[in-house]
């Protein structure tokens with residue numbers, strides 16, 4: 001297989017990972033260590049409704065900690081969610097941020113930290129390295145096994161004026177600590193286990209097959225693919241299986257490390273276009289598109305897809321047959337998890353042109369193993385529809 005060991009690279013993981021079942025109990029020790037006296041908890045109403053937020057607030061109250069909650073984060077978080085969160089932090093004089101939930105609260109928190117620290121609007125920070133310096137102490141606590149955002153230094157926020165997803169990247173918004181506690185994912189409903197789990201699988205597959213890659217990210221991606229592909233069905237069918245939940249959460253965290261050091265690719269370009277226009281769940285969009293983009297990219301990713309198939313358990317020695325098997329295995333996972341189809345999201349033929357143009361505009365387009373321009377995106381969207 002191709003190796004990238006002749007190319008130089010730098011690897012940085014500014015986030016400390018505190019992993020373990022029951023790890024959440026150490027939250028106040030971690031806050032003390034970071035010098036935080038009054039944190040802002042950024043979350044969403046779904047987490048509050050599920051009663052999950054009490055898991056955090058009870059730890060804080062038991063340790064006599066003052067806190068403020070902001071729970072107005074929407075799915076596919078918008079610029080105004082970020083600005084409202086920052087406003088609440090500034091008005092309440094909080095001195096640190098805990099992001100609690102899936103990717104939406106975590107991404108909102110990252111962008112809000114920039115606004116809290118340096119003012120301006122949420123979208124002023126989109127692009128690379130727009131945050132001028134350090135931000136308030138930041139802890140992430142994921143409750144889904146999907147986003148990986150708990151360990152990345154990027155954030156995806158929707159520009160609400162044009163329904164377009166924007167990305168900001170800066171080492172300054174990297175969480176100081178990620179509390180990775182599998183217990184927090186036990187109550188995740190099956191359909192969210194499925195969609196967020198396929199998001200994580202997509203991160204790992206795209207990171208491993210992206211044109212930009214390096215060996216540490218590759219190692220994380222391959223183990224993530226193994227963990228996720230062998231545990232996602234069990235986590236979906238039997239959500240109380242803590243072993244499967246732990247494997248999924250470690251898989252999604254590793255996938256986050258992988259893609260933040262390589263990239264995502266065309267599945268995410270298309271999924272972000274769909275999420276921007278239809279406000280459709282990110283993981284669902286990925287699950288619909290992943291097998292199609294893999295089938296399209298196969299001819300230029302044979303050796304990488306072969307390794308992916310083997311990480312998923314294939315014993316096939318021939319690379320081209322194994323690569324084909326990777327596509328089939330992914331297709332089977334998506335169908336076993338009974339995820340929705342593209343038409344169910346309300347996508348119509350006449351929207352495809354705009355979706356294809358938005359996908360081309362996405363910065364990760366150039367990372368896909370096979371070239372995708374507007375015509376190619378249209379072709380794959382049509383197949384998926």
Ligand SMILES: [Fe+2]
Pocket residue numbers: 147199203268282
């Ligand atoms: Fe994703």
